[in-house]
Structures are given as structure tokens and as C-alpha cells.
Amino acid sequence: MKERNDTVITCGSMSSVSPIPSYSPAAPPLPTPSQFSFSVASTRWSSRPPFQAANLFLRSLTLVFSFGSALSLAAPSPAKTMFRKSPSFYNNTNLLYCFIVNILTFLYAAYQLFKGICDIAHKGVFISDAVSDYTSFIFDQLAGYLLISSTSVAVPVIQQMDHSTSLWKAATVSVCMSFAVFLIIAISALLSGYKFCKRIIW
Template sequence: MLHLQPERSMSRTSVSPAAAYSSPQPRPPLPTPSPSSFSAASTRWSSQPPTQTANLSLRFLALVLSFAAALQLAAISPATAKFKKHSNSFCDYPELVYCFTVNIWGFLYAAYQSFKGICDVAHRGIFVSDMVSDYISFIFYQLTGYLVVSASSVAVPVIQHMYNGTSLRKAATVSVCMSFASFLVIAASGVLSGYRLCKRIMW
């Protein structure tokens, strides 16, 4: 009995300080954002097929050219005319009004297509279903291209009959050149849209 008591006291003293002064368990580290999360947007852009990236670039280029073509005509006012006796407003020429209206239409349609393309790439969503979008894009690209080239061709004879040196003639010339460049871009977008539509139908 006398030998058991010291052993019990030693066991108590040996266990209790360890339990009392035991070091706290280390907390798990807070989750840190992965570097891949910051590059998710760039990965989405790089994972897109080349045709979709090229089509989005063409849409944005058509948007810029159409806006610049319309702005060239809208920025001209009678106060900037060198020859006050001649008309310096595009509203006096129905052909130029038609060209201005078509460029506004091309700008709005290119803005819609650019917005749709950015939404599809950034959010991986479907703004419009792929099948409906392919048919709509192909039809409206043909229509827009026809309107732009017809407006440019109609405005050329009017520009030739204008007096040299007027600001309206210079602005109309620049506007027609940009309209024709916009037509080339829209035609390229229409070819890509037709390729995608044929691929969907045939394959």
C-alpha cells in the first residue's frame, strides 16, 4: 500500500501538467485563391476556336468603321462651309441620307453581334441558341452587306457632282471609303457565318 501511493501521485503529476500546458492544435490555413482563378477569363479567350475569335474581331472592326462613316457625315454643319452659297448639309442629298442611315444600321447590327460574341466567350452562355443564331447571322450579314455596298455606290455619283473644296465633299468621300471598307469586313464576317452554317447543316 505504501508503494502504490507514490506511483499514483507520480502518475497524476505526470499527466496533469501535460494536459494543462498542452500546445493548442494548429488551425488549418485559410484557403488562398488559386492562380488559375485569376486566369480563368484569359483561358476562356484562348480556348475559343480561331474562327470565333476572328469573327469577333471582324464584328468589332465593322462597328468602328460604320460609326466612323456615319460620324463623318453627321459632323458636317453649314457653319464649316468654305463656300456659303453651296449646301453643306448631307440632309439636302437623299443619297447621302440613305448612306448615313445604312451606316447607322450597320453600326447597330455590329454592336449587337459584338455584344453577343463577348457574352458567349466571357460567360460561356448562350445569348441566342446556336442554330437560330447561325441562320439569323447569315441572313442579316447578307442584307447588311447589300445595303452598305448599295449606299456607297449610290453616293459616289452625288459626290462627283459636288463642288471641289467643300467640306461636305471631303467628308462624304471619307464616309464612302469607310463604308466600302465596312462592306469588306461585313462580307468576310458573312463568309465565316456561311461556313459555320454549312458545317452545322452538313455535319
């Protein structure tokens, strides 16, 4: 009996002394983002630089051509004669309307250009992307409508003017530049409309 107890004690001590293999849990896998969030982020960052570059280029062209159109009406070549004074654009309401529209388009293009530069430099701190998409879509449509309407009312006036006057040359250059601004604004409106639909639908 005593021998059996010694055997039991010995086995118990051996079992207590035997090392127990330590279990170390495996490191948890790194969290992977959702498939949808990854696709949206990659699409946004991959498509944003081309849109910004195209936007800056179109806004710069709009700024230059609208300024040239307004300047050609405001400072025509001084073709004065001894017996009559050269006519001015502010005596005609249609040409004055064309001048005002080009000035407004110039200010709008300057704002868009400044906003685009701030978006690249400060990553959208100046104005949020959602507000920018809404305002760009609305004001591009409005600017395009004003430009085509001012050009359409200025063309009949130019056809009725004396071709030998300096105002006729200035108005012709202004209308040509104004129509070029309309084409550029139309392309900008297509891009802003694409971004607007992408934000709402997709």
C-alpha cells in the same frame, strides 16, 4: 460396410471443408463514347475559339468603321463662307440613305459584338448556337447588300459635288469607310456561311 460408410463420411466432410475459390468478376470497362460523338465534340471545341476570336475582331472593325462613316457625314468640317451656307447631307436623299445604312450597320455590329462577348463569358446562354448561325448568315448578307447599294448610289453624287465644300470631303471619307465596312462584312458573311453550311450539311 461400416468402414466404407466412414470413408464416405470422411470424404464428404473433407469436400465440404475444402475452400472453394471465390470468383470475383472483373470490373466492367469504362464506357467509351461513340466515334462520331467524339469527333463532333472535338471538332466543335477545337474550332470554336478561332471562330470566336475572328468574329470579335471583324465585328469590332465593323463597329469602328461604320461609326466613323456615319460620323463623317453627320459632323463635317465647318467650312462656311460669308455669302453661302455649307450644304448638309440630309438635303440629299442618296447621302441620307448612306448615313442610315451605316447607322444600321453600326447597331448590328454592336449587337454581334455584345453577343460574342456573352458567348465567351456565359457559354452560349445569351442565344443558342443554331439561332446565332441562322441569324448571322441572313443579316450579314443583308448588311452587305445595303452597304454596297448605298456606296454605289453615293459615288455619283460625290462626283457631281463641288470639291471645295466640306460636304464633299466628308462624303468621300464616308464612302471610303463604308466600302471598307462592306469588305469586312463580306469576310464575316463567308465565315457565317461556312458555319451555316457546316451545321446543315455536316
